[in-house]
Amino acid sequence: MTAVWSVDSKIFLRNATKVKNNQSIMAVVKNNAYHYGLEFAVRTFLEAGIHTFSTTSLKEAVRVRKLAPHATIFLMNAVYDFDTVRNNNIQMTLPSLEYYYQYKSELKDINVHLEFENLLHRSGFKNLDEIKEVLHHHENDNGSEMNIVGLWTHFGYADEFDVPEYGIEREAWLNVVNTLLNEGYQFELIHAQNSASYYREGQQLLPYHTHARVGIALYGSRPYSKLDEHEIEQALTVKGNVIQVREVNKGDYCGYSFAFEATHDHTHLAVVDIGYGDGILKKRATHEALINGKRYPIRALMMSHMFVEVDDDVHAQDEVILYNNDIRIDEYTFKGVGANSEQLSAMNHDSLIKEFR
Numbered sequence: 001m002t003a004v005w006s007v008d009s010k011i012f013l014r015n016a017t018k019v020k021n022n023q024s025i026m027a028v029v030k031n032n033a034y035h036y037g038l039e040f041a042v043r044t045f046l047e048a049g050i051h052t053f054s055t056t057s058l059k060e061a062v063r064v065r066k067l068a069p070h071a072t073i074f075l076m077n078a079v080y081d082f083d084t085v086r087n088n089n090i091q092m093t094l095p096s097l098e099y100y101y102q103y104k105s106e107l108k109d110i111n112v113h114l115e116f117e118n119l120l121h122r123s124g125f126k127n128l129d130e131i132k133e134v135l136h137h138h139e140n141d142n143g144s145e146m147n148i149v150g151l152w153t154h155f156g157y158a159d160e161f162d163v164p165e166y167g168i169e170r171e172a173w174l175n176v177v178n179t180l181l182n183e184g185y186q187f188e189l190i191h192a193q194n195s196a197s198y199y200r201e202g203q204q205l206l207p208y209h210t211h212a213r214v215g216i217a218l219y220g221s222r223p224y225s226k227l228d229e230h231e232i233e234q235a236l237t238v239k240g241n242v243i244q245v246r247e248v249n250k251g252d253y254c255g256y257s258f259a260f261e262a263t264h265d266h267t268h269l270a271v272v273d274i275g276y277g278d279g280i281l282k283k284r285a286t287h288e289a290l291i292n293g294k295r296y297p298i299r300a301l302m303m304s305h306m307f308v309e310v311d312d313d314v315h316a317q318d319e320v321i322l323y324n325n326d327i328r329i330d331e332y333t334f335k336g337v338g339a340n341s342e343q344l345s346a347m348n349h350d351s352l353i354k355e356f357r
């Protein structure tokens with residue numbers, strides 16, 4: 001018995017279709033498709049009618065090109081290997097004035113998307129003036145033979161509800177879009193919305209947008225807690241097994257360095273074959289695991305084991321579920337364990353058995 005990371009492909013596809021909601025989605029497949037596996041994710045998204053992809057790494061963009069020869073592929077980070085970008089027909093962000101002036105001739109024939117910085121301050125043009133400077137310079141400069149095909153931004157606050165920042169960044173962005181379109185500029189692709197923004201707008205695109213650039217919802221987690229669980233389905237199960245159940249008495253310390261002290265006699269502790277070495281976060285282990293449909297408290301976390309306090313109903317070889325659609329990643333996101341993507345990224349795909357059903 002070994003701990004397992006498994007995905008129900010049918011549910012994954014059903015969820016992708018539901019997230020898509022007949023809108024144009026640019027599926028974010030960075031970090032090996034949130035560790036679901038690039039090949040599995042791209043194939044399933046194609047099946048769901050999604051033909052536009054984006055990632056942060058050129059290596060992944062090239063892999064997506066092989067999996068989806070006709071797809072539109074957008075690289076969210078600027079890179080310097082211009083030949084690979086061009087030869088694989090990958091569209092790329094234009095992240096700053098500095099980058100533009102330095103590399104405009106190398107960008108020949110590459111399709112770029114102008115990036116607006118906004119409140120996240122990670123990348124992009126600072127304001128409309130900088131964007132217009134590029135547009136004007138590009139129009140009048142024979143040495144600049146890139147193609148400006150897109151306009152985009154990334155919201156930093158779409159999952160925050162008690163502060164005004166989302167409204168502020170949304171308005172600043174819509175002003176950029178409206179001003180440029182009013183001045184006659186045209187873009188084949190306009191995109192901004194991550195999962196949170198897409199759902200905040202009622203699974204609709206913002207005005208004049210061509211795509212929502214969605215990640216985590218496609219992978220089965222809600223971007224914020226106000227959404228009903230039925231809106232987004234988790235296809236992933238992460239589980240271990242009970243190796244044995246041991247009985248300890250009041251005052252017994254269990255685990256390394258007094259990790260858990262039994263508070264009563266005849267405490268049943270299940271020893272389970274999954275631990276932080278498999279990617280279970282320490283904070284996740286302050287909560288519960290699901291055994292035979294019932295939740296039991298995790299008492300100690302070790303590298304390849306954990307203790308779960310159980311009752312007479314739990315026996316050796318029972319499955320111990322850390323995550324499935326009844327005990328979801330997003331539940332623990334909202335309980336403060338870590339971002340959805342952080343919990344997903346922690347999983348150790350070298351030690352867990354990976355299964356697609």
Ligand SMILES: *Cc1c(COP(=O)(O)O)cnc(C)c1O
Pocket residue numbers: 028030076154193194195196213214215216217223
């Ligand atoms: C990761 C990422 C997304 C997707 O965000 P989700 O919250 O997972 O939907 C969109 N845009 C950019 C720039 C990203 O880095």
